[in-house]
Amino acid sequence: MPDDNRLYSYSAVLMGSPILLKLFTHDDALASRVFRLIKQYENLLTVNRAQSQVMDINHAAGKHPVAVSRPVFELIRCAKAASQCKDSAFNLAIGPLVKRWKIGFHGDSVPPANDIAALLRLTDPADVVLDEAHCSVMLLKPGMAIDLGAIAKGYIADRVRDFLRQEGTECALINLGGNIQTLGSPHGGWSVGLKKPFAGDELIGALTVENRSVVTSGIYERYFEHNGKRYHHILDPRSGYPLDNELDSVTIVSKESIDGDIWTTLMYGMGVEKGCAVLHARPDIEAIFVTKTKEVVLSSARHFRFTLLDNCYRVTDSIA
Ligand code: FAD
Ligand code: MG
Numbered sequence: 001m002p003d004d005n006r007l008y009s010y011s012a013v014l015m016g017s018p019i020l021l022k023l024f025t026h027d028d029a030l031a032s033r034v035f036r037l038i039k040q041y042e043n044l045l046t047v048n049r050a051q052s053q054v055m056d057i058n059h060a061a062g063k064h065p066v067a068v069s070r071p072v073f074e075l076i077r078c079a080k081a082a083s084q085c086k087d088s089a090f091n092l093a094i095g096p097l098v099k100r101w102k103i104g105f106h107g108d109s110v111p112p113a114n115d116i117a118a119l120l121r122l123t124d125p126a127d128v129v130l131d132e133a134h135c136s137v138m139l140l141k142p143g144m145a146i147d148l149g150a151i152a153k154g155y156i157a158d159r160v161r162d163f164l165r166q167e168g169t170e171c172a173l174i175n176l177g178g179n180i181q182t183l184g185s186p187h188g189g190w191s192v193g194l195k196k197p198f199a200g201d202e203l204i205g206a207l208t209v210e211n212r213s214v215v216t217s218g219i220y221e222r223y224f225e226h227n228g229k230r231y232h233h234i235l236d237p238r239s240g241y242p243l244d245n246e247l248d249s250v251t252i253v254s255k256e257s258i259d260g261d262i263w264t265t266l267m268y269g270m271g272v273e274k275g276c277a278v279l280h281a282r283p284d285i286e287a288i289f290v291t292k293t294k295e296v297v298l299s300s301a302r303h304f305r306f307t308l309l310d311n312c313y314r315v316t317d318s319i320a
Contacts, residue, residue, distance in 0.1 A: 005187070010035075015042050015153065017177030021160075024171050024186070030164075034174070037163055041156045044072055045148050047095065054146055058095065062142030065131060073135045076128070079151050082262045083125035083237075089269020090262060091237035093123045095145025103233040103242075104222030110231065116240035119143075123237060150234075154215060154261025157181035161257075178216050181257045185210035189305075195220075196310060197248040197290065204296060204313050207288070208305040209253060215260030217268060218249030218290075234268050245271045251288040253304045259285060272297050276318035 010021040010031035019038060021031050046052045053068045054076075060066050068076075079092035096119040102108040111119075127140040139146070153176045160174045161181045171184035182190045189208040196202040197220040207214060219232035219242070236243045250267045252260040263285050267275040272289045279285055279299040287299040288306065290313075298306060299318045308315050 007186075012038075014038050015046070015156075015176065016048065017153070018175075019177065020173075020175040022173040023169065025169075030167060030169070033167075034160055034163065037160060038156055038176070041071075041152070041159065044069065045075070045152045045156075047098075047145065047147055047149070054148060057137045057139060058145040061139035061144040065129070065134065065136040065138035067134055067136045070135060073130070073137065075148065075152065075155050076137055076146065077130055078155075078258065078262075079146075079148060080125055080128050080130065082151070082266070085266070087270065087274075088266060089234075089237060089243065090150060090265040091123055091125055092146050092148065092151070093125050093128055093139075093144060094235055094237055095147035096122045096143060097235055097240050098147045098149065098233075099145065101231070101233075101235070103224060103231060108224045108231075110226050120237075120240045150217075150265045151258060151261045153177070153179040154213070154256070154258040157213060157257035178218075178221070179257055179261060180214040182209060182212060182214075194251060194288065194290070194296075194306075195249070202310070204290065204310045205306055205308045205315075207251075207253065208307075209303065211255070212303055213254050213257035213260045214251060214304075215254075215257060215264050216249055216251040217264035220248065234265065236269070243268050246291045246293070247271065247289060248292050249290045250275075251290075253286045253288070254284060263287070275299065279318075 008023050008026050012019045012035045021034055044053045047054055053072045057066045082090045083092050100111050100119055122141055122144045129138045157174055157176050157179045161183050164172045164183055171186055173182045173190055189210045192207045192214045193203040194205045196204045223230050223232035232242045234243050250264045252263045254260045267287050276299045289297040294313045296313050296315045
């Protein structure tokens with residue numbers, strides 16, 4: 001922890017998200033290198049432009065395998081493994097549905113049920129075939145598409161942390177728009193706000209963490225309303241519709257941000273009760289569930305402290 005307590009903030013917009021870097025040194029050059037690193041990963045992984053390594057794979061769906069760089073291959077391997085876990089709501093092959101719904105993008109709409117049924121047939125993770133020796137990926141059916149939107153920010157947050165550590169930085173925070181990774185511990189730890197759903201910048205509470213990632217996924221950032229019903233961007237890979245349950249948001253506290261990103265989606269699919277039961281066997285992954293009935297449920301709180309700031313909410317410990 002540096003003697004000078006001043007915190008310097010640097011911001012950018014990348015991956016369609018506000019990016020915030022906090023350092024204890026005034027270092028424009030280091031901040032620029034961090035933003036450049038994020039940009040490089042965005043260029044490899046984005047599906048929001050015509051070209052990237054992931055788009056090369058998607059364009060070749062049903063035709064041929066595509067060789068990619070080792071980090072892209074490893075990230076896809078990890079995303080496929082998460083998709084094939086028991087009862088997983090995570091699916092790296094969800095791309096055709098994401099593109100059809102366009103939630104969070106211009107032109108969003110509720111697709112006809114027969115469109116959803118047809119697109120669901122293009123989302124089997126087993127149809128994403130990895131070839132270790134050639135470092136290549138093939139999508140077996142035409143129209144298939146990989147989407148790493150639920151994992152890539154976590155992966156990139158970890159790479160930023162590694163880069164800063166390698167540069168000799170002892171204490172820093174990177175926020176990739178809901179994906180926070182921290183390095184070191186300023187006096188008393190890092191304080192991270194837990195947002196109140198549908199209430200702008202208002203907070204439900206604050207977490208204090210050291211050397212941990214804090215990832216939040218919610219239904220209140222990217223959504224649209226149609227005929228009085230709200231449609232948010234976390235899709236249920238079984239039905240093809242937005243996941244509909246008791247949750248407004250899930251936050252995961254973990255060492256690696258990639259785990260936080262994956263587990264927010266897994267927990268979204270399981271809900272509070274099953275999620276807490278599953279996390280019982282994973283002391284390294286901790287969840288904070290915020291329900292529509294204004295409950296804040298902590299699966300455990302070994303690696304963070306939570307302070308409630310809004311008395312409309314009640315904090316409950318998991319009974320699992
Ligand atoms: P998470 O809950 O972590 O993930 C939700 C996202 O994952 C969805 O938006 C969808 O993309 C995908 N998804 C939905 N359901 C599932 C599921 N069941 N399993 C797996 N994945 C699912 N946004 C822009 O507006 N413009 C951009 O140019 C842009 N570029 C981006 C480039 C990159 C490299 C990345 C990683 C993201 C980019 N984004 C962009 C944001 C992106 O579209 C997602 O909205 C964002 O990644 C969602 O992150 P999250 O943490 O809010 O949600
Ligand atoms: Mg995620």
